[in-house]
Amino acid sequence: MVEHPAPEHLWQVTVEHPPIGMCLVSTDGVMLNVNRALCQMLGYAEHELRGRTFHEITHPEDLDADLALVRAALAGECGTFRLTKRYLHADGSVVWGDLSVALMRDDDGAPLHFVSQVFDVTEQRLDRLRLLEAVAAVERHRRKAQAILDTVDVGLVLVDSEGNYEEMNRRHHDFLALAFPHGHGGLAGQLGAVYAEDGFRVLGRDEMPSVRAVRGEEFDDYRIWVGADPLTCRALSVSARPVRDADGTVAGAALAYKDVTDLMRALQARDDFVASVSHELRSPLTAVLGHVEMLLDDPTLDASPRRALEVVERNAVRLRRLVGDLLETAEGRATATALTRAPTELTAIVAEVVETTGPLAAEAGVDLHASLPDSVMAVVDAERVRQVVVNLLSNAVKYTDRGGQVHVSLCRDGESVELEVRDSGIGVDAEDLAQLFTPFFRARAAVERVVPGLGLGLSIVRSIVSAHGGEVLVTSAPGQGSRFRVRLPLERQPAAD
Template sequence: MVGATPENPDLWRLTLQHSPIGMALVGLDGRLLMVNRAMSEMLGYDVEELQQRGFQELTHVDDLDADLVQFDRALAGEIDSYRLRKRYLHADGHVAWGDLSVALVRGRDGRPLHFISQILDVTEQHEHEDRLRAATADVEHERQSLEAVFETVSVGLLLIGRDGRYERMNRRHQETMRLPFPDGHGGEAGQLGHVYHPDGKTLMAKEDMPSYRAAQGEEFDDYTYWVGDDPITRAAFSVSARQVRGPSGERLGAALAYQEITDLMRAMQVKDEFVSSVSHELRTPLTSVLGYLELLAENDKMPADAVAHVQVIRRNATRLQTLLSDLLQVGQVAEVSLQLQRADADLVAVAREAVEAARLYADQSGVGVELDVPHRLLTLVDAQRIRQVLDNLLSNAVKYSRAGGTVTVCLREAADGIVLEVSDTGMGIAADEIDQVFGRFFRGGEALRQQIPGTGLGLNIVSSIVAAHGGEVTVDSELGRGTTFRATLPHVTD
């Protein structure tokens, strides 16, 4: 910069002192000849202190070499100015970042006179950039980690946009798409293919497809189905769906996770077929055994002690027959929907009969049985099946109650149908077992610890019968306080 020295030194001095940017005149040896207030405030030194120092001792050691290289190049005539970002040492020891612009001033004869330096304090900006870089690095690490998880998990993952279009899927899900959609998939929720309900026979309608349900805003867990045209090679899946929402709660789409459960479903089928087959095979000889035991018990020539032994055999054989009937019914429910024989029935009469039948066992256990019913309640049901519901609920209530406890059967009409409740003051059910009580063969932990006999089929049968009537059964329970099973049936009349 030739002839840059102002003609009016006072004007130059005023400009220097009042500039909001740090400014300094720097000698050819690097000493600060003149500095302004902005630079003083930036570095934390008085103006007089700064004018006794050189830029070399104010510069961070890691940035000094880069500054000196440019400084020497300017003195050598290679460049007239330079700019760089560097660190300064603040008076209190912390680092201040400055955006430095330097111009060399020459005399009329071309000889270097001094440097003019401008320093913009960019400490906050640099710290912000550091934080931004760190945050960006964290986000990228998180993205890469999620990408690795997304592509390596054994679960199929699918992301659907709010318009129902497929936005992304992982490799696992892409591989499984070939079975239900051998001709390819259009990438839109609800596309039909070789997708079957859990019975393996009924094709799914568009409204039943998990992708369509999720695209419509539903959330669900463990939705099971079969895929594949060939029954031998088809696969079973369990899918769960959650909605993806933005910061304000707006729906952005849905995420679905697909877990293959073919082995589990086939094992359950084999188990059901085995149970059904064994039950059928045992029922015929057992019926014959019970018939001959009946004849033996009625034989007047039998000694009294022999008759007593026969009665013990009959009781156990009858119990075995009941178990086989339960197993057969569970197998039938698994294969087809439960068939009902509906007719007009007085549920009050059905409830009274069930309670009277349960009293003998209840009295032997020291448990009281109470009945809270209206005078009459007519509806269209399968009375034999409803009696089965009551028998199972009463048997459980008495079995899991302590001596001195009470079982109450309540029947009433409500706005949403007919409500049938069986309550007890027994041991109760643990909170983490409530959702499992209607599963086949499930036995609660407390029942197992106390070695209370049972098969774990009764409540599954109750649930099946109530569902076949178009109703719902729920349970409320508290450990040590008792349990209430509540079946709600639609009120149907001719």
């Protein structure tokens, strides 16, 4: 027959060896017995804790709450209670304990002693405090970031991969109120009073900046108008960048909406002014040139006045060209460049422009020469292409010092034709290259050397080439000249019209 330990011994083992602190406490708060776990938790030997009151090991700030529960138990209001409180470790540090207490009574109901269990929750409590501090720090940073974003005069919005609006600043709320006066549902692609750069055509869903951004597009200066009222509508320049997860997956996009209303209206006013002035100048210029040509046709005209009239004619022709450039630039901003395509002999056009530019180059002391094939046919607008060659050649001569060289070449490259104009001129700074085709922009070197011009020739070149479905490439460096390459498709490109 197996002998079992006495129940008293089993109870002693059960109380002494569990990982939870346990003790018997008299009704007046004296600790009668304590187990090993409680001694280790508080840093005392067993004999040091016996005879002490729980008041001595309880943090002063938590003692009142503990005593209130003890009094309630002794008064019969509760038989057990539980609280989380701080204990004082022997080394002076604080230990957090989860205390569970039961009041034991005799058969007559008189209180005998308290049985207490204490679970050490110091680490959990510290983790919780650290978490709360971290959450508070994050919230502080969030409020600071929001305050900063709300002071920025740019609308900012963050969308997720599904197009849901996650965050936006106050400025963007203002723009949404203009575009969606009846409310916005916080989802990319909603249609409202959002218009294209011309201010008239309503944008379709696929053209909305938010939809383009959600598709993963990255863009800058995408111009739109918002608001149906002409008095309060605003022009916005939109930029977008993808937001990626740690593994590189696109998780959404960030968009910035900058108010460029004043700029757009100033550009429109400038274009209207330029167009009006250009139209007004054309008629008197035509009259001047007509009468000069009539006088030059007179065989009895003496040499001296003839030379004077030829000077007048050259400058009037140059002025007419400048007026034409101004008018074309103003009209080109409002409408796409119109083309009249037909099979065209490009070699003949380039050779003709080289021949007519020859006297200008000779007068400037610039060596102009060309390498042209016998024939290159392409379906293009002949007059527009001639304008491209004229602008590139006149620029090359104008920006090349006396003694320099300008070389023109034309060749077929697969299904395209390439025109190259290379000079040994003053060149362009790297910082200016990006703006070289912007209307009215003039490179720093040209301004410093007081080279005449309006900064329109290259912008016209780009618009004509783009309308043909081609491209213009340029490489340049200060003091090392410039190289312009125009690539045009040989056949008609319907998508480019």
